[in-house]
Amino acid sequence: MAAPNFQGRHMRQPSKNTLLKVVILGDGGVGKSCLMNRFVSNHFDEHSFHTIGVEFLNKDIEINGEVYTLQIWDTAGQERFKSLRTPFYRGSDICLLTYAVDDRTSFRNLALWRNEFLYYADVKEGMTFPFLVVGNKVDVSSEQREVSCEEARAWCMENGNPPHVETSAKDATNVEQAFSLAVESWAHLEAKLDRPYIGDTVDLRRQQPEQRSSCCLSVGGNTE
């Protein structure tokens, strides 16, 4: 019940926070802007406009006692504007690959988005970059659903095994969780990079999907 009612941010000493650049990618209309607005200002506007150019919002998020400032970049999904979108991938710390569960095409295009990101963000280690796969619009009726949770999981397994979560920007399901999950995933990878010799060789990230990306678990539930 922390008041997500405010547009402002919540922490003092902004310079202390780790700044993470997050980009949200996915086909036009899957709900990228809605996800960002739900997360940042806990607000859903059914009739918001499609995005022209790029927009970004900042939001502080506290995870395991650490405060991060997320700088979230939202771009237009249409192919035509690709050349103006891709420069903003550079220097990203986290990438949300988004599809809508009621839009099969958007799911099929995930691979394209992933490749586009890896190429333009100039990421060396694609397999260890903190991606998060987000299936939005989970509030739609089961007849409208075109992509099952299992299918999406299967896709993730074959593509570097990023965590997967199903969200609804409309009713706020899993939106905060999605961003937290992404940051945790980042922090985890970062810790491994910082201390390559500490700990064992087990890739902890591979254990995550079991406990975390349980999309089927919290579908339809409310954020707490």
Place this chain on the structure above:
Amino acid sequence: MDELNDQGVELYSHHGVLVKSQNQIRDDDSHCSGTLSIIEYSGIGKCIEWKPTEVLVDSETNDQEWAMVNAVGRRNRTSSGSNESQSRCRSVRIEVAHLKSFRVTRNRQQVTLMERDGTTHSVFFFQHGNADCFVAALKGNIKTVRSKKDKHLYIVPDEPESQLDRSFAELELFTENTTDVVWKFVRNLHHRPYETTLETFAKLTDIWLFKSSEQRREEEVAELLNRSLTLNETSADAIGEEYAVVDLRNGPLLPPRPPAPRGPPLSIEQWAQFQDEDGHIVEVEILKDIIFRGGVVPNLRYEVWKFLLGYFPWDSTHADRQKLRKQKVEEYFQMKLQWRSITPGQEQRFSDYRERKSLVEKDVNRTDRTLPFFAGENNENLMLLSDILMTYVMYNFDLGYVQGMSDLLSPILCVMTNEVDAFWCFVGFMDKVCSNFELDQAGMKQQLQQLHCLLSVTLPDLSAYLEKHESGNMFFCFRWLLVLFKREFSYQDIMRLWEVLWTDLPCPNFHLLLCVAVLDTQQHILMENNYGFTEILKHINDLSLHIELDSTLSKAEGIYHQLTSAICLPDVARKIIGLDPLGGPDTLEQKEPLQTTDIDNGLKVEEGPESLETLTFSPRTGEVAFERSLNLNYL
């Protein structure tokens, strides 16, 4: 949920402060009245908070940006129960530590707060009294400096003394006190000079690297963006010149900006006088001038827009137009039938078509839905919007549907209300702006470059500032240009603006001067806030619905007059606004060596062969510096 005041100590509060919502409401003027306070929390420190007391939907006072609302007297008109209205008036909290600057305007009744990351907060309007008390309270809690360039702007200076210390301390690189580290360094230097230095500097390097990584990132993004925005030039000599066209920082080139008053809109009586009995429109130039100066009254739009958009020729008669319309109706439905008769089976095997159709559907559902005309489920006008766009796809299949088109069609459909007229007017509009939507984005790139060029002659300081801050590519104006300010103004204003622009007066590319005018208003804010690439982008995005149309148009016209009467306006800029090149087309052919022209007020123009012009000015010698390696591909 409303626990704003529960913890924390209220240091100041002011009731009856209106917020004009920042959301993209274009059809009504909704203001929320609330309380603005400064509260100190033990956890997060001092905050500025605004909390709504009620929601006012005020439509009577449409033409005033701020409705003066008597909260008690109009209580019956409040709609605080409505979910949607409520959501527009969310509480605002700004940590004082995040405050970068604030601006006090409109008789000191209006305050705009800007944060360090470029966020501009909803403008606060003090209905009772003025903002003086609030400003005084704010100044009591933070150090502020009044801007020398913009007397309305107050800046919260960064704290220089603590800046570095804080970085050291917060990075927790040194477990000890920073000063101790330095002393230890000095002490140990004698004993182990090499190791000591390395050890300490390794830590320092970390800081420099850390500090600059954010900036490096921005630079990289900007660099890539520059590449994306560069026109694919064929000639090698043009490369690298796209953004550095003019450098006039050293001296004033333009004469003072003359005032350019706006006028009343074209009235029904006036319009009648411009038609002879057959229906020819006479004295079109005078007519256009009236429209340029004040637009047309809303009731006339249905008629006048058809001429402005080239659907009806000015010199046609009533009879001609009737005939033309009949023809156009037929032609429209013929094209509509083409896509309507595609069978589901065909559609399945026609991916190009499917793709376009899906794009149209997605966008139509997100176009001006807050407007009553397009509101609600299964709205018929929404169907029309979609049908017209689909028919346009058949009309111009190569271009197809590109995001942004629905924005351009919406006001036209709203005025025309019928499918056929709206379609042909839309075609006329698209003819003017279709280069914005080309596959290679060449039209957009060119406009951004032209804008940069005009900016550099009009506002050289800002232009230089933008260049220094990775923003010389003008990408932050992309949305303005793509949909001709559709997202930046209210619905009423956008109709006015477009009819003004459709007159093509006073010059080609007047919309670029409008961009310059907006930037003129913002220049001190951008520079004094020391905004970088991302903050500039954010600030400009946040201007949406906060730009005054009439004063901006007037300013843009003033700039136009400045440019036309400038003595040595570079040809590259002259061409953009349709002026004959100074050198004249002949200069390029005369393969003469550098020639020098002395102009009476001390300006010296040197013109060389191959379009290489140099113009120098230095305040001491009275010379203007203008360097140009012009690429001839500008037109």
